[in-house]
Amino acid sequence: MVCAALPAPFSLNADGDPETSSHDLLSLRWPGPPRNVLFVSKEDNGPVRDALIEYAKHVKTTYPAVSLIFEPSVAQDIEPELPFPIYMYGRGGNTEYCDKVDLTTTLGGDGTILHAASLFATTKSVPPILSFSMGTLGFLGEWKFEEYKRAFREVYMSGAPSPVPLKSTDEPQYRDDVVQASRNDQSGWSSARGKSMGSSRNSRVLLRNRLRIGIFSSTGERMPHEPPFAHHDHRCEDIFALNEVLLHRGALPHLAHITILIGSPPHQKTLTTAIADGFLASTPTGSTAYSLSSGGSIVHPLVSSLLLTPICPRSLSFRPLVLPANTPVTLRIDEINRGKEIEVSVDGVRRREGLKAGMEVRVVGEEVRTAGAPGEREWVGGVPSIVRSGGTADGDDHWVGGLNSLLKFNYPFGES
Amino acid sequence: MVCAALPAPFSLNADGDPETSSHDLLSLRWPGPPRNVLFVSKEDNGPVRDALIEYAKHVKTTYPAVSLIFEPSVAQDIEPELPFPIYMYGRGGNTEYCDKVDLTTTLGGDGTILHAASLFATTKSVPPILSFSMGTLGFLGEWKFEEYKRAFREVYMSGAPSPVPLKSTDEPQYRDDVVQASRNDQSGWSSARGKSMGSSRNSRVLLRNRLRIGIFSSTGERMPHEPPFAHHDHRCEDIFALNEVLLHRGALPHLAHITILIGSPPHQKTLTTAIADGFLASTPTGSTAYSLSSGGSIVHPLVSSLLLTPICPRSLSFRPLVLPANTPVTLRIDEINRGKEIEVSVDGVRRREGLKAGMEVRVVGEEVRTAGAPGEREWVGGVPSIVRSGGTADGDDHWVGGLNSLLKFNYPFGES
Amino acid sequence: MVCAALPAPFSLNADGDPETSSHDLLSLRWPGPPRNVLFVSKEDNGPVRDALIEYAKHVKTTYPAVSLIFEPSVAQDIEPELPFPIYMYGRGGNTEYCDKVDLTTTLGGDGTILHAASLFATTKSVPPILSFSMGTLGFLGEWKFEEYKRAFREVYMSGAPSPVPLKSTDEPQYRDDVVQASRNDQSGWSSARGKSMGSSRNSRVLLRNRLRIGIFSSTGERMPHEPPFAHHDHRCEDIFALNEVLLHRGALPHLAHITILIGSPPHQKTLTTAIADGFLASTPTGSTAYSLSSGGSIVHPLVSSLLLTPICPRSLSFRPLVLPANTPVTLRIDEINRGKEIEVSVDGVRRREGLKAGMEVRVVGEEVRTAGAPGEREWVGGVPSIVRSGGTADGDDHWVGGLNSLLKFNYPFGES
Amino acid sequence: MVCAALPAPFSLNADGDPETSSHDLLSLRWPGPPRNVLFVSKEDNGPVRDALIEYAKHVKTTYPAVSLIFEPSVAQDIEPELPFPIYMYGRGGNTEYCDKVDLTTTLGGDGTILHAASLFATTKSVPPILSFSMGTLGFLGEWKFEEYKRAFREVYMSGAPSPVPLKSTDEPQYRDDVVQASRNDQSGWSSARGKSMGSSRNSRVLLRNRLRIGIFSSTGERMPHEPPFAHHDHRCEDIFALNEVLLHRGALPHLAHITILIGSPPHQKTLTTAIADGFLASTPTGSTAYSLSSGGSIVHPLVSSLLLTPICPRSLSFRPLVLPANTPVTLRIDEINRGKEIEVSVDGVRRREGLKAGMEVRVVGEEVRTAGAPGEREWVGGVPSIVRSGGTADGDDHWVGGLNSLLKFNYPFGES
Secondary structure: OOOOOOOOOOEEEOOOOOOOOOOOOEEEEOOOOOOEEEEEEOOOOHHHHHHHHHHHHHHHHHOOOOEEEEOHHHHHHHHHHOOOOOEEOOOHHHHHHHHHOOEEEEEOOHHHHHHHHHOOOOOOOOOOEEEEEOOOOOOOOOEEHHHHHHHHHHHHOOOOOOOOOOEOOOOOOOOHHHHHOOHHHHHOHHHOEOOOOOOOOOOEEEEEOOEEEEEEOOOOOEOOOOOOOOOOOOOOOOEEEOOEEEEEOOOOOOOEEEEEEEOOOOOOEEEEEEEEEEEEEEOOHHHHOHHHHOOOOEEOOOOOEEEEEEEEEOEOOOOOEEEEOOOOEEEEEOHHHOOOOEEEEEOOEEOOOOEOOOOEEEEEEOOOEEEOOOOOOEEEOOEEEEOOOOHHHOOOOHHHHHHHHHHOOOOEOOOO | OOOOOOOOOOEEEOOOOOOOOOOOOEEEEOOOOOOEEEEEEOOOOHHHHHHHHHHHHHHHHHOOOOEEEEOHHHHHHHHHHOOOOOEEOOOHHHHHHHHHOOEEEEEOOHHHHHHHHHOOOOOOOOOOEEEEEOOOOOOOOOEEHHHHHHHHHHHHOOOOOOOOOOEOOOOOOOOHHHHHOOHHHHOOHHHOEOOOOOOOOOOEEEEEOOEEEEEEOOOOOEOOOOOOOOOOOOOOOOEEEOOEEEEEOOOOOOOEEEEEEEOOOOOOEEEEEEEEEEEEEEOOHHHHOHHHHOOOOEEOOOOOEEEEEEEEEOEOOOOOEEEEOOOOEEEEEOHHHOOOOEEEEEOOEEOOOOEOOOOEEEEEEOOOEEEOOOOOOEEEOOEEEEOOOOHHHOOOOHHHHHHHHHHOOOOEOOOO | OOOOOOOOOOEEEOOOOOOOOOOOOEEEEOOOOOOEEEEEEOOOOHHHHHHHHHHHHHHHHHOOOOEEEEOHHHHHHHHHHOOOOOEEOOOHHHHHHHHHOOEEEEEOOHHHHHHHHHOOOOOOOOOOEEEEEOOOOOOOOOEEHHHHHHHHHHHHOOOOOOOOOOEOOOOOOOOHHHHHOOHHHHOOHHHOEOOOOOOOOOOEEEEEOOEEEEEEOOOOOEOOOOOOOOOOOOOOOOEEEOOEEEEEOOOOOOOEEEEEEEOOOOOOEEEEEEEEEEEEEEOOHHHHOHHHHOOOOEEOOOOOEEEEEEEEEOEOOOOOEEEEOOOOEEEEEOHHHOOOOEEEEEOOEEOOOOEOOOOEEEEEEOOOEEEOOOOOOEEEOOEEEEOOOOHHHOOOOHHHHHHHHHHOOOOEOOOO | OOOOOOOOOOEEEOOOOOOOOOOOOEEEEOOOOOOEEEEEEOOOOHHHHHHHHHHHHHHHHHOOOOEEEEOHHHHHHHHHHOOOOOEEOOOHHHHHHHHHOOEEEEEOOHHHHHHHHHOOOOOOOOOOEEEEEOOOOOOOOOEEHHHHHHHHHHHHOOOOOOOOOOEOOOOOOOOHHHHHOOHHHHOOHHHOEOOOOOOOOOOEEEEEOOEEEEEEOOOOOEOOOOOOOOOOOOOOOOEEEOOEEEEEOOOOOOOEEEEEEEOOOOOOEEEEEEEEEEEEEEOOHHHHOHHHHOOOOEEOOOOOEEEEEEEEEOEOOOOOEEEEOOOOEEEEEOHHHOOOOEEEEEOOEEOOOOEOOOOEEEEEEOOOEEEOOOOOOEEEOOEEEEOOOOHHHOOOOHHHHHHHHHHOOOOEOOOO
């Protein structure tokens, strides 16, 4: 069974209110309603499984045109519970689904979102991600699971003409034919069931830039990546990380010596050789992950940058660095590490095969291109994350609000 | 005596090699040779004074069309030593020179460059700065004084048609008349003396973004700034800082309580109330100044951002933040500070009058606008700093090279 | 009116249980019941004033032999509310009380305890301090105000022969005469009213070491201290700080250059010249105060040590130091600061007169001498702080428990 | 071949000058000249091997009564080069030498000294260590190799009656018989060849405290240690570390959860559960090793303390702790780590078998006992490190001098 491909990609538009701090959020517009929705969830967790089934049933009932896709192990687990056919997402033989996901939705924590992003680690274009947290909100997850009906509808309708009369399951639907006449109706928005919405509101999207990563042998040849970051056809191309790439000595008794080079040949310049437990290159999104544990600053996801953070450096004076996102950075395993393997991990997943002396990890911030007229510009690149709307958070910078609740940032000590 | 105004502003062009890390440097092009050059130097320093006189004589002799401008106290000091008329730069009565400086050149350290930038703290457009260090290079100063002849010539000729035959002082000049015929000659490039240069090379410019700063009373009215950051006509407009604005408790026995708000009304959101010795809002350029002492990360000057760094916070969990440059940030003196004054300093210059409870400092990264066709885009805003060329540094990112020499960044400890 | 002097000083005995982590706490034993109790409280605070009056009345009623002493301003304020005579503690003319305080009790926060300690900043022997917090417990304050009856009784009876029959206010007291015969009874324990206590339990005492501080002119002569740290007769001797001595540039635009010398002449050795906003020498008790804000480690009050912590140093590699408490340390204002004054503060109180170039602050951890046979050793020096007993904290290291509640120490970030 | 046992242990006396900062150094006194000297050196290093041979020949020639002991691999390597018999030090079958080493001398860096200390990791009494560095001095190594003749003589003669006439190899020795009469001569000092020394000077010793470490199963039973820290007879006793014990997640993708308990049962109190890459318990000596890389303060080796330092904690507020050396600390692998193994390393040597959930590492600072009359007190415990004498360092605190040269401590940044 094959899902229908989406006729045209979504667009992201910069039509935010320039007077607010959210003016760098983008506006999501579907050319037609999303068809193929990938559900990614934390596994081996009862409450998450129950929530997933409830969520999936709601989506299929309310938006019958939607095809629901799951990862193989989850699909096998929950298929018996669902009264409708589902699809499996997989690499290897099932790669055809890969390009056909219109929307990804996650249930779990930041780890689940990282995993979902890793499913698109080999592609430059990532579908929007709508993420739900079952417990406390993480840095990446935007929505509470209780909000799933409103959240999914808002995303589904994003870009639909206003007003869109929806099929109500409570009352007869007489107006289908009329609506079918519009271009959008042909795409199926009118088939959505539920109460009519007022003025439609486009979902707001935070475009999280990724890190582009290549691994090279000591003779300068590209090396293949390992699953889940491997390309289907064993191509040796760059992959993309949402948080960071880590070099670490792992269980080695000696410190890693990692030479940092800035720029591309022939204009490469050696910054320094870090002698440390490890070394991180992170995105701003990753600034609140491992980099923070290692002393890095907190960088807003919209600061176009690339963070270099040493892990336990044998230096009193190594301070974390923030470089322009478009800076090519090479992390080379120094010759002094000869005979040993330095571990390399992407977004927390360790590569089975470590790096030997002379090998390099080359990183640069993902290029996010724009095209089109002002106000209608489209974006390519990045992970489009649906930002939570409504309530007091509306119109605000969700990131600012998250700092205090997530980090207990600025908690005073001593007598108050 | 009045200097002639420059017919048209300089332009900065993004024509760098995209393959190098220097592709974010801009290229300086004068419509005609710069006329009015402001010399800013460290005062009360014998060697600097001697160097200044040598430098000034060289410029006037080699580029006779140039008018040399000095700050009043320096002008009075060195005028007797110079066999040609000079001009005085001054605020107050002599403000007419303010808009007529084509190029600023400094002798001294980072403090001198900060001071030179402060002379343009009230204007959106700052002339290029060519800075020389007498001793060790600082973070901001690019050139060694020994290089002054080459450096000045490179800047002076930047944008001139190639080849430009220069007047040699060593041999007769026969070709003047012919060259005068060209458009550029009318602007005077042909009057420069010296050996003919080969293909002219445009100076490369690092555009350092500034911080836009306003001070507001507890009732929300703008308050005037104090010299050297005051506007000539006591207008209460924003001023611009190259490094940072600092709020500090100074000699107060109690900690400052400073509320940080993000965004502009009505979408302002409280980030937190910092309880600390002080609080810094810095540019990336300022990331290697006070912010670094206080634990901030090192941020490359081309990362469009704004740094918030607490100074000795009474919190174990307050970590420095890096926000997008266009984020409006308000630092409000909390009511708990009632009856006390919090000191405010801009680029190291303390305001005589402190801030009382309820008053606010509002900052945002300076807007740097572009205009014109690709490849010929012009910039408005920022401090155009002439980057050192030649030698091994050529084509490289000077900033990377400076890290190790300036910071002893990554110096290892223990057994080597 | 003069208080009777205590016949003999209290003793502190190391009879703790060696199997517990509290074995370094000492045991308080009065030779007779304490007579003269100094009450120190936060001023200009209604609830504290009410609590103070309640507390004072209880002490006088229950322990009629006790003389209550207050600081002058407090004495004048609350005298009308008390139906019994009180005494005033004062420096200057009233210095006779200074040596006669048997016990100090404080109401307020850490600031109040610091102030109480400063009243004994010129003496080597400090009476025990029983401190109550009105709100959240600070690092120094041990008891909640609700516990004042039990706490005071425990301290008052500490070292009394067991059992001590107390005068009950509910029943006739027949045994006074008999008890008077014993030495202790002459001191009045039997005059205490209230229920008979079971086996008396000695209060446990944490002896907090202080910092011994001398200020010297550039020619090596001792300089007088300023109130509240001044000696009565303008002697120029060392004073004692409970938390720290701070050198800070204050409102100076330039960084302080402070040379750190280790050891006493002629074996002094220069450690380094710190270029910084300021410099701290702290006790372990002070490690959770200003030093913590400035990046210092948290040091348990029983680690015999002296902390050197720079404040915003212009160095990437200056790390806080922990030296043996008996290390003589000299902080000398470097000649480069000529013409400027560096501020000096002791326990948060700034000296009006700053330090000029060449002047020195000499510090060393207070010497705590022991004398007597094992198990009956007496202590001289330090601030004997009565540790909270009872409940779950009993037998525990109160300091360990305080870390998490006071610091939100180790609060995790991100997804839980 | 068996070395003769030393008749009596050395003593360490606190007879330093109380006016200097070195008054906490001890004075080494042999009851007779040291007989059995263990040579430990860096292996697989040509220059070190050459130096070792030169050093060994000098010692045997000048002090013929000395027996030279080497580790097996070194012994086999250099035996052919030496014209005299040597002894092998070994665990397992050759354990008899273990108790008979009077003096250890090392050639190499800090790693070699750590290794030498590990040879005594199972014994409470460690012979003095005289360490030479071949290159830059480390934190632990005191002497430059060029000084080996003077250094060895000073140690050898330490405690000998003064003056001791030495056998000169350059002139006939007539006075042997006379000297033999003294008690010390019977011990053999007079057999040393070389020039007569003036007043003999005792070597000064820095007694470095170690960390006492036990590993326990989840049911509270002691577990055996692994070589090189294993006891000869597979006893399960505590071992001693000079620097630190490290718990680390190693190659695990998940963070380690380590619960820190303070005190011994039944008075144990939970400090916190650290969620981190790892966790360190260090001696002050170890404060300039891994703990420093992880953000710990620099603690002088004479501060009797125990450092707790998290490695990359997932908390913004976890600050390194310094506790009294006698604080029992338990590091328990939290149940959440079930199914995984946390790596444990002692002084940089990783245990092959990791720790599972519920297992504990229990540490406490080594107890250093004193006995005897004042001025003649003896020490038991610690690693007696011979401090470099002579030159400008004499009478100084060598540690202070080492800070700047080893750490580039306090190197300023920016314009000077």
